[in-house]
Amino acid sequence: MATAGKVIKCKAAVAWEPNKPLVIEEVEVAPPQANEIRFKVVATAVCHSDLYHLFESMPKDGFPAVLGHEAAGIVESVGPGVTEFQPGDKVIPIFLSQCKECRFCKSPKTNQCDLAWINPEALVGAESRFTCKGKKVLQFAGTSTFSEYTVINQIAVAKIDPAAPLEKVCLIGCGICxxxxxxxxxxxxxxxxxxxxxxxxxxxxxxxxxxxxxxxxxxxxxxxxxxxxxxxxxxxxxxxxxxxxxxxxxxxxxxxxxxxxxxxxxxxxxxxxxxxxxxxxxxxxxxxxxxxxxxxxxxxxxxxxxxxxxxxxxxxLFGGFKSKDGVTKMVKAYLDKKLQLDEFITHNMTLDQVNDAIELMKHSKCVLDQFSV
Missing domain, CATH: 3.40.50.720 (NAD(P)-binding Rossmann-like Domain)
Known part of the structure; x- marks a missing residue:
């Protein structure tokens, strides 16, 4: 794609500080580095975990950040060393990685991974690819999907069936599994x-x-x-x-x-x-x-x-699924009509309405708010 290797300017919902509304800003998303992919977020959902970390538990040094972790999109470009993905692939990012090489990934006793972002102190990371107004914006849970584009390590992304409707299967990346x-x-x-x-x-x-x-x-x-x-x-x-x-x-x-x-x-x-x-x-x-x-x-x-x-x-954690394998399996179950997803979506909104979506969830006025990015 024409944007490969270049910084992309796009919209994102930035959490500048805790207990405050998100702000729609123009952010710069750097190209993917080694073992990373950059993808266009087509649809994302608000999960209560986003609210929990925004309003209850995220340390102040975890801001500013781009939240969001339940999404689906299309690969825009890939970094060096990426062989599993190519531009145009449909994907779902996952907060719980599956490197397939560590002692946890090789064990049938757990779905955890040595490289996963499951340590509360590591909910935001220094290796963020986001900047806004000249300031680094931290990445939440290795995903940050409240943005039109995001960058994520390939060990935390699942490639899914090209026939999958992204506005539905985005829910599989967290709550459903x-x-x-x-x-x-x-x-x-x-x-x-x-x-x-x-x-x-x-x-x-x-x-x-x-x-x-x-x-x-x-x-x-x-x-x-x-x-x-x-x-x-x-x-x-x-x-x-x-x-x-x-x-x-x-x-x-x-x-x-x-x-x-x-x-x-x-x-x-x-x-x-x-x-x-x-x-x-x-x-x-x-x-x-x-x-x-x-x-x-x-x-x-x-x-x-x-x-x-x-x-x-x-x-x-994540329903005991080995994350990448489990997401692929659950998308297939939906396409085979063995899994219900449509019933979970109560509101369809735009990224500009993210704060409205958060308010609906805070007051139990929805199941899941899905919004197009």
């Missing part, structure tokens, strides 16, 4: 089992979908927002429970509904009290509870006897 895989890969939900999913944002709804795909007989969706009930049932939930409708702890409510507890629970809120409730909702003798929601704000505690009796407590 995270929730769906938590049920299928991490919890390993079994046919005929009973499940509970706590929190019905995009990740929780994807977990509901994963429980259904795994053959669960009963799927109890738990959320404080009654507006989420219908969407959960569309994706496979058999029951909806609002904790505010009951005068006793939710784990006692679920135990009463299931003759002692669910076989599997998946926590998708990022709240330590909910994590404990989800755990205690499991059948004491064999229940499996999976923590998916991200938080660093508090410690979570449990009574040892609740573990000794036979429950298992697990964590799940």
């Amino acid at each position: 995270t929730g769906y895989g938590a049920a299928v890969n991490t919890a390993k939900v079994e046919p005929g089992s009973t499940c509970a999913v706590f929190g019905l944002g995009a990740v929780g709804l994807a977990a509901v979908m994963g429980c259904k795909a795994a053959g669960a007989k009963r799927i109890i969706a738990v959320d404080l927002n009654p507006d989420k009930a219908e969407k959960a049932k569309v994706l496979g939930a058999t029951d909806f429970v609002n904790p505010k409708d009951h005068n006793k702890p939710i784990h006692e409510v679920l135990a009463g509904m299931t003759n002692g507890g669910v076989d599997y629970s998946v926590e998708c809120v990022g709240n330590v009290e909910v994590m404990r409730s989800a755990f205690e909702s499991c059948m004491p003798a064999w229940g499996v509870s999976v923590i998916v929601g991200w938080t660093e704000l508090n410690d979570v505690a449990i009574r040892p006897t609740h573990l000794i009796s036979g429950r298992t407590w697990k964590g799940s």
Whole structure:
């Protein structure tokens, strides 16, 4: 392409400081360096993790930054050493890399990677390819998709089927894999089992979908927002429970509904009290509870006897998928009509409306806002 090897000037939503609206700016995106690709972001979604780091946890020295990590686009150019990609390829960036060479990537026991951006201190990196008004703008989670163009290491990009609609499959780069895989890969939900999913944002709804795909007989969706009930049932939930409708702890409510507890629970809120409730909702003798929601704000505690009796407590990152392989697999499942995505998109917006999208998510007025870039 004519832009290969040159700096590209384009629009991006820049977070100049925490707890402030993003600002649409003209940024300069440098050419990709060794083992990197530069691609045009066609569609990206707002994930609650972006809000979490903007408003709750990102250190002040993590700004200015370009947020965004759930996207899909088309390769514009590649740097030296890149052999897997070429201009014109459709791709999905992933915050969790898969180098395929490290001890983690070679192990079937984990989906983590030695080179991944999973350390909270490394959520923004010095090797950013963005500048704005003469100042370096940091890159968030190795992706930074709230921009018309971005640069990313090839180990954190998945090449996908050319037939894939980018405005739909962009959701696979985070929330869909995270929730769906938590049920299928991490919890390993079994046919005929009973499940509970706590929190019905995009990740929780994807977990509901994963429980259904795994053959669960009963799927109890738990959320404080009654507006989420219908969407959960569309994706496979058999029951909806609002904790505010009951005068006793939710784990006692679920135990009463299931003759002692669910076989599997998946926590998708990022709240330590909910994590404990989800755990205690499991059948004491064999229940499996999976923590998916991200938080660093508090410690979570449990009574040892609740573990000794036979429950298992697990964590799940990106749904246990080996990232590049998993994304490719999930895109194929969507194209084969074995995975629902359209139902997750509640608003279609432009990059200029990113702050409106954030407000909708902050006030639980959407599942996922997808916007064209």
